[in-house]
Amino acid sequence: MRIEPSNCFYKLKNESTVLVDHCEKLLNTQQFWAPYIGWDVILVDREIYMQEEALKIINSKFTINRAAILKADPYQMYDWHKDEYRGVCINMSLTPEWPSHCLFGTEKDYTNKYFHELKYQPKSFYVFNNQVDHCVVNFDQPRYMFSIEFVDRLDVLDYKQVKDWAVSSNA
Numbered sequence: 001m002r003i004e005p006s007n008c009f010y011k012l013k014n015e016s017t018v019l020v021d022h023c024e025k026l027l028n029t030q031q032f033w034a035p036y037i038g039w040d041v042i043l044v045d046r047e048i049y050m051q052e053e054a055l056k057i058i059n060s061k062f063t064i065n066r067a068a069i070l071k072a073d074p075y076q077m078y079d080w081h082k083d084e085y086r087g088v089c090i091n092m093s094l095t096p097e098w099p100s101h102c103l104f105g106t107e108k109d110y111t112n113k114y115f116h117e118l119k120y121q122p123k124s125f126y127v128f129n130n131q132v133d134h135c136v137v138n139f140d141q142p143r144y145m146f147s148i149e150f151v152d153r154l155d156v157l158d159y160k161q162v163k164d165w166a167v168s169s170n171a
Contacts, residue, residue, distance in 0.1 A: 023069055044146065058171065062162055063151040063152070074138065092120070098143060102118045
């Protein structure tokens with residue numbers, strides 16, 4: 001069965017006004033990256049990311065637990081998977097112009113997948129379905145992604161809930 005992009009990601013209406021510049025400063029000054037489930041991460045302070053209108057609106061309905069910048073090294077692939085405990089997250093690429101691909105896929109047969117690519121737009125937040133098989137293929141530059149994690153885990157909160165609320169709220 002072919003995959004529908006609307007079941008994989010949803011672009012929020014409000015763009016970043018604070019985080020892109022703040023994260024760029026962090027990337028230019030931060031020296032310590034902590035390992036976390038296959039990524040290198042830098043945590044972002046709550047008082048910074050809560051200045052973003054899009055995230056304040058989402059947080060009013062679905063409490064945000066924490067946020068981080070995730071780094072993928074050049075020529076790194078994060079293999080096909082579904083997240084173990086996250087049903088949904090919010091992502092924003094900090095390097096959308098660099099060659100890197102985020103793919104969502106579904107099996108066609110034992111060796112093939114149908115897929116769709118999330119082509120991140122600058123300063124844009126995306127509700128991201130962590131329960132559809134997805135992977136990241138990164139090329140010759142580091143890939144930096146701002147990502148938030150909700151308090152509620154997969155057994156309580158999923159992509160459809162957040163996406164449907166965002167659509168109905170015009171978020």
